[in-house]
Amino acid sequence: MIAFLLILIPLATGLLSFLIKEEKTAKAFAFLSSLATLAVSILGLTLMKTGSNLNFSAPWMSSLGSSFTLRLDGVGQVLCLLTAVAYPLVLLGTWQASYKKAQQFFGLMLLAQAGMMGVFLAADALLFYFFWELALIPMYFLSSIWGGERRIPVTFKFFVYTFAGSVLMLIGIIYLQAQTADQSFSLTSFYKLELSGKEQSWVFWLFFVAFAIKMPVFPFHTWQPDTYEQAPTATTMILSGVMVKMGLLGLIRWLMPVLPLASFQWGDRVMIFAIIGIVYASLVAIRQNDLKRLIAYSSIAHIGLMCAALFAENASGTQGVMIQLFNHGINIIGLWIIVEIIERRYGTRKISELGGLAQQAPVMTLFFVVIALANIALPLTNGFAGEFLMFNGLLHAKSNFAIAYTVVAGLGIILAAVYTLNMIRNTFYGEAVALRAPVTDLKLNETMALSVIVVLILWLGIYPQSMLDLTDQFTREWMTKIDVSHLFRK
């Protein structure tokens, strides 16, 4: 039931939002809706021990073997919580931003939330595909209507890219359904599949391309920096903080347990690409002058590490990914909030045109430094716990080159420190530049949003166990599903 509410609330309020006339009302309405979703999500966490009332199932297209089945499991809890936390933060953090036809903007934002919740909860492949596409459509309109100058071609590239990937996945889904014993799209039937290595192999790539484009993993990342740059910042926050997790969830729930043999077989190849991506994106990030693009590239590096750690196929790496799913989302939203503030106050987000902001806005600087340090995984911040586990996982990957992977990926961390510290130095310290507007420090709403983020960063940095417990059981079950060692013993 909780799962159903998590989709229903944003969906219903999103549609209602189109009827609102005034901008302020629309904004407040969206904020209240996101708080309601958050409350339901937290209620879901408390029900986790008993496991009652979490799932939902209703008949739908039964002649096709599909049903409207939602399941709120460990990874689902983490991602739904992330989505539910992200929305109030984004709305609060960008409260000052003003939009033409605001009711449509907020309506679409909420519809996107419903779509993403659906992706995180669907336990039926066809339903999963439905939500996968539906989350994309509002994002397309959001970025194309309210985005920057080059928004139309850039967003279109993003859309076509993602669509091409997802139709390939559709073929995979239909193929797998035909192979199940009961001709069903349900996740349980998919998990019972035992396909031959050859079949798994090509179905693997159909799925993987779709997920790789969404995450994005090198070399499928080319849409990402442009889209992040051109989309309105509130949308970028959702895109980068929450939506990219759809790809990782796809790997965790739909790809690796269903096709364990192929995941094992191709895992090495995938890790190589992911790790190339880490280094490549970090190097590009160093050269960026636009704050938005810099963060976009840094996100590619982080996601690459998560993808590589998943394919290490061990409990440590997986748990690291689980906690990092949440951390990355929170941290990057925090960074975007500050970038948005800078852009709105100073009219630019070019690093070369900024400098010395610390003198004028010390509070903002403090927040930014904490979040940026969490982004490069300094101990006592949330990023540390996740990255430590992931590197540990990477080191113990069942690969001949595990050490090489770890070292090269570790290089990414160093590079991350380079570009992050450079950015902080050039933007917040150094010579103050002439500014167009009278400078003020943070407003109340911004302080609130950033404080919540910083509290979460420190909380999960000092006591990561609270998050790890959520997914502990899920990860253990997951490990048995992707384990292929019994096939080799025969």
Added chain:
Amino acid sequence: MNALIISAVLGVLMMFSSFLLKQKTAVRMVAISGIVLLLLVNILELAGKPFLAVDTKGLLVFDHFALLFNTVIFAAVLLYFLLSAPDMEKVGGSYAEYFALIFFILCGVTLVTSFKSLLTLFLGIEIISIPLYILTGSDKRNLKSNEAALKYFLMGSFSTGLMLMGIAFLYGAWGTFSTDAPALIASMPPVLVVAGMSLVFFAMAFKVSAAPFHFWTPDVYDGAPTVFTSFMATVVKGAVFAGFIRLFDDAFGPQQSQWQLWVAIITAITLFVGNITAVFQQSVKRMLAYSSIAQAGFMLFALYAMNAAGKEGILLYTAAYSFATIGIFAVLARMNDYTFDGFNGLARTQPLVAGALTVFLLSLAGIPLTAGFMAKFYMLKAALATPGSTWLVIFAVGMAAVSVYYYFRVIQAMYFKEPGETAAPDFPAFFKWVLAILAVLVILLGVFPELLLGRLYF
């Protein structure tokens, strides 16, 4: 049987109404009540109440597939009349005759969906084609319309000739026109059957505008008055597909292994030509002509797979494609400018129309929650059930991704661009309502396809 007889009677009735009724509105009302009647009697027959039963000596069979297909077609024509009938006035003076011709076409459609003999098939195809030639050229003073009609007539007659030749060959081999008898013949068909089959196949491929038999399509669709292009590209194409599938299922089913590869190749070429050429069009009308070729490529999957999912799929596909395309053409017919730029800023001036158009375009592109997605889904499912067709399916979805490009150009123009100088067209309230209902229908079929397909078996 109900629909066959009544549609023919309605055709004659409409001809007389041209000098009995002076008011154009009255003529329109007669036509709309006619199609409602047609729809009702057809649904009655589907429910097992055929009150006009004539013994056809096995020339026709009105099974569930045929009747359901007719229902979809008649529903599409009803919506088409509601949306576009007023626009037909602009084409020329013979208002009632246009309706008469359309009812005659519907008579041919019922023959084509329910034939059991090659002769009835031929009859049906001809009854469809000849009124279409006239409708294409109905804008008498327009040179393009004349050119289109002549081109269509010459090419169409040629393909009909091929078809007749094929039927003659088949008769020579089988000694009967019935499509049931050949099932007895052994797996290795004689040369006459292969030759006959190929000729009939080419002719039917021409009628559904599959590449490389598609060259007439863009010119004819572009040249014909827009209201009639809409009818041609949807209702007629769907019906001919039904006949195509029925023919190959009944008559050539046992030889599937012989023709399947040919169909696969034709499908691939059709998808490629339709989608790639559509990308380069500047006029929305011409883009839709190529899009109709591209969609035909997807519909060919039903023929290729020839299984239950394929037959359900072609039914749903016809509904999804027809509803969406009729909606788009109805709006297009009222636009002052047929280029993509003509749609600029439509969302601002006409939000409801733009919203409905978006639903139709998303459906054509195959985005979930629309009928178009479920239709494509069934086609992919049907094809994947055939061993060794993965390459074709992957190619097809690649082309579907290309199709997003040209469908979304219209959405981009409507939503993301500023309105141009030409005054926005005016849409009456009734038109908007019907358009909205059509959009709801497209979504409804996409969420609950069983509403339609469930009827196939009960």
